[in-house]
Amino acid sequence: MNYDYLGDSLTKECLNNLLRVSQCQEFKQGETLFLEHSFCDSVYFIISGNVTVYKDNSDGRRKIIYLLGENSFLNDTMIYDDLNKTSISCDAFTDVKVLIIPLKELRILLSKYPDLSILIIKSLSKKTKRLYRQLKNTTTISMDKRIAAKLWKLAKDFGYEHKEFHGFTVKVNNTYLADMLGTNRETVSRGIKKLKELGLVKVENNQIFILKSKMKDFYRR
Incomplete structure (x- = not known):
């Protein structure tokens, strides 16, 4: 399994502990990883493939928010949300392989390893910037x-x-x-x-x- 991105960003000790508590899972193209408002106790990290992150509007029309590829975290906003409910839906755009990280274990690791916290913050920051850009392009x-x-x-x-x-x-x-x-x-x-x-x-x-x-x-x- 290729974890070069994580290995380049995390200490060896942190990476080993992260992999120890996680599991790898594969989804076929078109399969749903999770749905909006569903209970979820894990964060997903894309190892390979691409996913569609979206929300369904009140009229049933799908609004795609992101098309994400390898080395991307999914539903990482849940780390700081005690409700453990997803705010988005996610489908496999291609065959995809993900690392599933239990929230409980991830929160423990975040308190212990600053490099992991920085990685998550960078992920959230990148998504926020993309949302700003989308909002600008939508309105102007x-x-x-x-x-x-x-x-x-x-x-x-x-x-x-x-x-x-x-x-x-x-x-x-x-x-x-x-x-x-x-x-x-x-x-x-x-x-x-x-x-x-x-x-x-x-x-x-x-x-x-x-x-x-x-x-x-x-x-x-």
């Missing part, structure tokens, strides 16, 4: 620029070079983008069409590729 820019910003961020997190363009190591389609942006598929399709006309996006074999070098300039204008 047009939909085509929101789509461009989301595609640029996905390319940054999950991208690979494809000639002068960037593709995605995860399969992102218009429906998934709509759930990420809190809109409908038709609106995303129109936005993608405009980005294609501007030469910022191309679609090959139902896969989206973006001109990452110019996409940021477009949505920041």
Whole structure:
């Protein structure tokens, strides 16, 4: 099992104790790791694969908050919440392998190892910054620029070079983008069409590729 990220961030003693109290579990693509408002007594750490973190709106529409990959903590806000109930839902976007860390044991380790506390704080801080960015993009820019910003961020997190363009190591389609942006598929399709006309996006074999070098300039204008 590859724990390089944890090993680089934690002392050997802390890592060994963390692994001692945890267990590894695998989920198939589409399986649910946990649902919003459900009881949960563990924190999850992604070893490999990707997950979708989301909330269901009152009208039943899904709003995707994060697409997270390896070396990410899930439901870490529960560490400081005595209710032990999740505030989000999480599904496996691909086959995924996670480390399940019991909250009771994790809280003990946090009080003993400052490096583990720092790692959790960094995780929470990163998610908070992403939420701020999402809020800004939701309220201040047009939909085509929101789509461009989301595609640029996905390319940054999950991208690979494809000639002068960037593709995605995860399969992102218009429906998934709509759930990420809190809109409908038709609106995303129109936005993608405009980005294609501007030469910022191309679609090959139902896969989206973006001109990452110019996409940021477009949505920041």
